Amino acid sequence: MSRAAQEFIELYGHPPEGVWAAPGRVNLIGEHTDYNDGFALPFAIPQRTEVAAAPRTDGTLRFHSADAPSGVVTLDLSDLDPARPPRGSDSWAAYPAGVVWALLDAGLPVGGVDLHVRSEVPNGAGLSSSAALEVATGLALTDLYGLPLTRPELAALARRAENAYVGVPCGVMDQMASACSTEGHALHLDTRSLEQRHIPFDCAAAGLRLLVIDTRVKHALADGAYARRRASCHEAAAELGVPALRDLPYGDLERALARLGDPVRRKRVRHVVTENERVVRIEELLRAGRLRETGPLLSEGHRSLRDDYEVSCPELDLAVATAEAAGAYGSRMTGGGFGGSALALIDADAEETVSRALAEAFGRAGFTPPSITAAAPSAGATRLD
Numbered sequence: 202m203s204r205a206a207q208e209f210i211e212l213y214g215h216p217p218e219g220v221w222a223a224p225g226r227v228n229l230i231g232e233h234t235d236y237n238d239g240f241a242l243p244f245a246i247p248q249r250t251e252v253a254a255a256p257r258t259d260g261t262l263r264f265h266s267a268d269a270p271s272g273v274v275t276l277d278l279s280d281l282d283p284a285r286p287p288r289g290s291d292s293w294a295a296y297p298a299g300v301v302w303a304l305l306d307a308g309l310p311v312g313g314v315d316l317h318v319r320s321e322v323p324n325g326a327g328l329s330s331s332a333a334l335e336v337a338t339g340l341a342l343t344d345l346y347g348l349p350l351t352r353p354e355l356a357a358l359a360r361r362a363e364n365a366y367v368g369v370p371c372g373v374m375d376q377m378a379s380a381c382s383t384e385g386h387a388l389h390l391d392t393r394s395l396e397q398r399h400i401p402f403d404c405a406a407a408g409l410r411l412l413v414i415d416t417r418v419k420h421a422l423a424d425g426a427y428a429r430r431r432a433s434c435h436e437a438a439a440e441l442g443v444p445a446l447r448d449l450p451y452g453d454l455e456r457a458l459a460r461l462g463d464p465v466r467r468k469r470v471r472h473v474v475t476e477n478e479r480v481v482r483i484e485e486l487l488r489a490g491r492l493r494e495t496g497p498l499l500s501e502g503h504r505s506l507r508d509d510y511e512v513s514c515p516e517l518d519l520a521v522a523t524a525e526a527a528g529a530y531g532s533r534m535t536g537g538g539f540g541g542s543a544l545a546l547i548d549a550d551a552e553e554t555v556s557r558a559l560a561e562a563f564g565r566a567g568f569t570p571p572s573i574t575a576a577a578p579s580a581g582a583t584r585l586d
Contacts, residue, residue, distance in 0.1 A: 202586070203220050203251065203585060204319060205220050205252070205318075206220050206586060208253070208267060208317055208319065209253035209254075209255075209315070209317040212265055212273070212317055213255070213263070215255065217253035217254055217315075217317070217586075218254065218255045218256065218345060219253070219254065219341065219344060219345075219584055219586050220251055220252065220253045220584070220585040220586040221251070221252050221254070221337050221340045221341040221344070221582065221583070221584050221585065222249045222250065222251045222337055222582065222583060222585050223249060223250055223252075223333045223335075223337035223379045223581070223582035224245035224246055224247065224249040224322070224333060224379055224382070224580070224581065224582070225245070225248050225249065225250075225322035225323075225328040225329050225332075225333045225379070226243045226244065226328065226333075226375060226379055226382070227243065227244060227246055227411075227535055227542075227576050228241060228242070228243040228374065228378075228535050229243065229483065229495075229535075229544070230476070230479050230480050230483050230495075230499065230502055230533075231374070231477070231479070231480040232502065232534075232535070232536070232537075232538075233430065233434075233472065233506075234372075234374075234476050234477055234480070235371075235372025235374035235390075236371070236372035236392075236431050236434070237372075237445050237473050238392055238393040238444070238445035238446075238447040239392060239393075239445075239446065239476070239477045240389065240390065240391060240392070240447075240480040241389075241390045241392065241480060242387050242389055242390075242400070242483060243374055243375070243377075243378035243382070243387065244382055244386065244387040244576075244579070245378055245379060245382035245388075245578065245579045246322075246328065246413070246576050246577070246579055247576075247577060248323075248328070249320075249321055250318065250319070250320035250321070250330065250333035250334050250337045251318070251319045251320070251337065251585065252297075252316055252317070252318055252334075252338055253316070253317045253319075254314055254316045254317075254338075254341040254342075254345060255314065255315050256312055256313065256314055256345045256346065257312060257315060258312065258313065260277055260278040260279065260313045261275065261276075261278075261313045262276040262277065262278065262301060262313055262316075263275050263314070263315045263316065264276070264297050264316050264318070265316070265317045265318065266293055266317075266318040266319075266320075267318065267319045267320075268318070268319070268320050269293045270290055271290040271293075271294075276294070276298055278301070278305070278313060281298060281301060281302040281305065281366075282302075283299075283302065283365050283366045286299065286366055293334075296334045296335050296338070296363070296367060297318070297334065297335070297338040298366065299335070299362030299363065299365070299367050300335050300358070300362045301314070301338075301342065302362065302366050303358045303359070303362040303366065304339070304342060304348070304358060306361075307358060309346075309348050309350075310346060310348075311342055311348070312346065314342065314345065316341070318334065318337075320334065323572070324419070325419035325540065325541065326417075326419075326536075326541050326542050327415075327535055327536020327538070327540070327541025327542040328415075328535075328541070328542060329375040329379060331363060331369070331375070332363075332375035332376045332378070332379045333379050335359035335360075335362055335376060335379075336356065336359050336376055336379040336380045336582050337582060338359075339355045339358060339359050339380075340355065340380075340582045340583075340584070343355060344584060352380045352381045352581070352582070353395050355376075355380050356373060356376035356377040356379070356380040356381065357373060357376070359380070360372070360373040360375075360376045363376075369427070370427065370428050371427075371537075372392055373390075373395070377390055377395070378581070379581060379582060380582050381397060381581050382578065382580065382581040383578075383580060383581065384578060384579055384580045385401065385403055385578050386399040386400055386401055386402055387399075387400045387402040387487065387578060388400075389480070392447075393445070398484075400484055400487050400488060401487065402487055402492075402578050403578075404577070407490070407492045407493070408548060408549050409492055409493065409530075409547065409548060409549060410546075410547050410551075410552055410575050411545070411547075411575065411576050411577075412524070412529075412544065412545040412556075412573055412575055412576070413535075413543075413544060413573070413574050413575070414520045414524065414542055414543045414544070414545060414571050414572075414573050415542045415571055415572040415573070415574075416516035416520055416540060416541065416542065416543065416569075416571050417570075417571060417572065418516045418539075419540055419541075426512075427539075430510065430512070433465060433466055434446055434469050434473060437461060437463075437466040437469060437470050440460075440461060440466070441457055441461070441470075446470060446474060447473075447477060449470070449474050451474055451475070451477070451478040454471065454474045454475070458470060458471060468508070468509040469509065469510060471505070471509050472505045472506065472509035472510040475501075475505055476502060476505060479498050479501065479502050482498055483495045483498050486498075492546070493530050493546075495531065495546065496531025496532075496546050498531065499532060499533045499544065500521070500525060500531040500532060502533045503517075503521050503532065503533030503534055503543075506533065506538060510538070512534075512537065512538025512539055513534055514538075514539060514540055515566075515568075516563075516568055516571075517540070517543050519563065519566055519568070520543040520545075520559060520563075521533060521534065521545075523558050523562040524543070524559065525545075526558070527547075527551070527554055527558035527559075528547060528548070528551050528554065528555065529545040529546055529547045529551075530546045530547065532545040532546070544576075552575065556573045559571055
């Protein structure tokens, strides 16, 4: 019996009907492209969020997290309202509550539930802990209530929960990666059509390692910075007369930029268009088995996020610069930004050297020491028990 199931019994006094898990994700390339109908290349990581759950017949929702300071959060199906999500110490419960609300809003027959959460995905590290919680909850409810949902449909409803109920205007990439990834592959995602391609990505076979450097700087994407960038992209697309920035060809970028009067919009557009091109080029390199050659594109992506999209921070910039100086083929921040994690593509036997350089650099700067782990492309959401 899993730890989540044991804790569920201690908490609620009866066994769960099952335990479901969904992973966090790393985005190899394709940042802030998803809400611009663009391309992304994420993959699931081994760290996951587990949800033990059992149905209820009285319309009551009881949520508990082993990782939150609050106790059991009790809600009623009839009271779910995007204008009144759980707040304060209970704010984490807005994510599973939002999934229930999104399922109901889609006309799906969902009842009450007892739910207990245990997560290995660090919160605020840019590794999509929220998507992991949403997808694990959604998969549990899909099985408990026999809902006719495909994985992409589940991911889309999880994204709606975060947009409309939690209030974060994210794209669908995080939820799709958590729900649909396969082991040993990156997930090429067209966020307009939701077309997926599974691209082989085996660092170990190439003698490489992809480090995830958690700066321990927490981000809060529900604040206005994320929404302002999204709005700026949509305004630029309207000014240029295209449905979304994805529709601007890379070869026409300079002509498009010359038509924009606002310098901030020019920078945002340049990032999105060049980032889509980086996704295409990295996929080609992965298919050809030329993993080392992706490194300069990763570094180029970081400079674009730092200078044009302006979502980096001193800790992320230090992590990237230090990893590159210590021999990384390339490095960049991953996730929405304003903190979180960076990636570094290195030779497998250089992990100790790079990790030591990072610890020393953060110490000299007076920053909290980073947490450093190796990421391997893992499977998406699944039922465990």
